[in-house]
Amino acid sequence: MSADELKSLGNKAFSAKDYTTAIGHFSKAIEIDASNHVLYSNRSASYASLKQYTEALADAEKAVALKPDWAKGYSRKGVALFGLGKHSDAAEAYQAGLKIEPENAALKQGLEDVENAMANEGLGGLGKLFGPDVWTKIASNPKLSPLLAQTDIVQKIKDIQANPSAINMYMQDPRMMTLLMGLMGLDANVATADADEAPAVVPEPAPAAPAASSAPKQTPVPVAKEEIPEVEMDDEETQKKRKRAESDKHKDLGNAEYKKRNFEAALKHYDEAWKADETNVAVLTNKSAVLFEIGKYQETITICEQAIETGRDLRVDYKLIARAFARIATSHHKLGNLELAIKNYNHSLAEHRTPDTLNKLRELEKEKKEADRLAYRDPKLSDEARERGNELFKNSKFSEAIKEYTEAIKRNDQDPRNFSNRAACYTKLMALSEAEKDCDAAIKLDPSFVKAYIRKAAILFTKREYTKCIDLCNEAKERDTEQKHTEEIENQINRCMFSLNQIQQGDDTETQKRAMQDPEVQEILADPVMQTILQQMQQDPRAANDHMKNPAIASKIRTLINAGIIRVGR
Incomplete structure (x- = not known):
């Protein structure tokens, strides 16, 4: 499989x-x-999902090394470092990603989580006391163990484990202070309730009233805000900023003209924008959109290739590169270069995966497959391949004949003879399932092709599906308007009737024993509806005629007749 196919399996x-x-x-x-x-x-x-953070970090660093301007790589690195407990390094990784993509929600959330963890680490280390082993420590301390019977304390411990900063909310509970002292190895009298009694409820203390004072109220002295000196730009930076502003002005004018479908005016503005700043890659992709609209597909491809080359040098947003590849793909599609279109859609998805691009790729792959099929079609070459297959069949070289008939089908899949002849080969090799499919394909192409019916009937006979075989032979007789195959069809029906008669006259016990080993027979007999129908048929044999009018019921009854479960003519 290709790397993309393996990636798809991995994603699933x-x-x-x-x-x-x-x-x-x-x-x-x-x-x-x-x-x-x-x-x-x-x-x-x-x-990372398996908590194998060392391996996760190695892969994240490799992703960053391969594509330093890709924000998600830094997000992966931050997760791995966070998992390893390297909070400071994780924060740096998230910050590096945010420099590339400032509005990335995952990076923002990751940085916030790391900062919260770092803040919790600074609470005198108290949060670390409530690690996974806290329950063992409490249970092994005779003065602390009674607390485990108090549900409100247990819940508070769980809250602190989930969020160490929650400890501040529970410090007013004297039992919590005693617990902390005990966990730190300090002696303390623990106020507990008996295990058999309901835990004591500790009311939240009311806020203290401000103490009366005759001292004059002092106005707080405002703290002067530190002035942040503005960084002066050098001449080069000033020039770049001026060029980009001029370029963006023309680009916006071009966008406005594009929306009005004034394409010539839009092109002029985009050309001016590019002259002003040849690092403003978005100008090129916008210009390519205009060229595409006016049908200049080759020029569109050239401009997009320029955008990709320049964009990679400048490390622009990968979404911009993906957009350029996608437009190259649509241009090739318009020009009829389906293979190149597919190739560039894949390049676009490698840069940035979007549902729209993926759907276009899938539709194009279907179109190319159909185009390839039609391009390969040649009825004359199909006939030649079938004749070669016929010669091989006569010489009993059935495997080689199948290859030739398959080639004939590829060259012309509308000729039922190709399918029928291949079915004959499959039957000789006892590949009955494949043979039956080919017969069905031939019948679908030409419902009057009697030879396909006869071949399928032979397959059904081999499978000991005698009643189905008889039904198909009767249908073949109706299709054989010129009665060219009457004798062959009648012979097949007679063989079926003889085989059914043998089953009917066989030993009941042995026949039923074999039949009950058939999963299909077991399923039919276990069906409550069929059980009712069989009872009706036993009480009144004429009821079978009514039930045979229902195709689904008729098929099941034939199966039971075939298996010798239902006896007829006795």
Whole structure:
């Protein structure tokens, strides 16, 4: 499989929370394409989900090294460092990502979580006392263990474990202070309730009233806000800023003209914008949109290639690069270059995966498959392949004949003879399922093609489905308007009747024993509806005629007749 196919499998496994399988798929994909930063990022996420943070960090750093301007790589790195307890380093990773993508919600949340953790670490270390082993410490301390019977204290301990800063809310509870002293190894008298009694409820103290004072109220002295000196830009920075402002002004004018569908005017403004600042890559992608609208697809491709080359040098947003690849793909599609269109859609998805681009790729792949099929179609070559297959069939070289008939089908899948002849080969090789499918395909193409009916009837006979075989032979007789195959059809019906008669006259016990080993027979007999119908048929044999009018019931009754469960003519 390709790296993209393995990545897709990995993503599915990750979504199903099968992280170990996901890691396996991503690892195989990396063996094929070790330069794809997304693969390392996805594997990092899988490792982190298994709390294997060392491996997650290694992959995250690789993703960042391959694509330093990709914000998600820093997010993966932050998660791994956070998991390893390296909070300061995790914060730096999140901050580095936010420099690239300031509004990234995941990076913002990650940084906030790290800062909260760092703040909790600073609470005198008290939060660390409530680690996973706190229950063992409390239970092993005779003065603290009675607290485990008090549900409100137990809940408070759980709250602090979930959020160490919650300790501030519970410090007014004297039992909590005693608990802290005990956990720190200090002696204290613990006020507890008997385990069999309801825990004592400690009321929250009312806020203290301000003490009366005759001293004059002092006005707080305002603290002067520190002035932050403005950083002076050098001449080069000033020039860059001026160029970008001029470029953006023309770009906005071009956008306005584009919306009005004044394409010539829009192109002039975009050209002016690019002259003003040749680092403003968005100008090129906007210009390519205009060229696409007016049908200049080759020029669109050239401009987009320029945008990609310039954008990579300047490390612009990967979404911009993805947009340029997608427009190259749509241009190639318009020009009829389906293979190049598919290739560029894949490049776009590698930069930034969007549902719209993915849907376009899938539709294009279907279109190319159909185009390839039609391009390969040649009825003359199909006939030649079928004739070669016929010669091989006569010489009993059935496997080689199948290859030729398959080639004939590829060259012309509208000729029922190709399917019928291949079915004959499959039947000789006892590949009855494939043979039956080919007969069905031939009948679907030409419902009057009697030979296909006869071949399918032979398959049903071989499968000991005698009643179905008889029904199909009767249908073949109706289709055989010129009565060319009457004798062949009648012979097949007679063989079926003889075989059914043998079953009917066989030993009842042995026949039923064999029949009950058939899963299909077991399922029919276990059906309450069929049980009722069989009882009706036993009481009144004429009831069978009414039930046979229902195709589904008729099929099940034939199966039971075939198996010898239902006896007829006795």
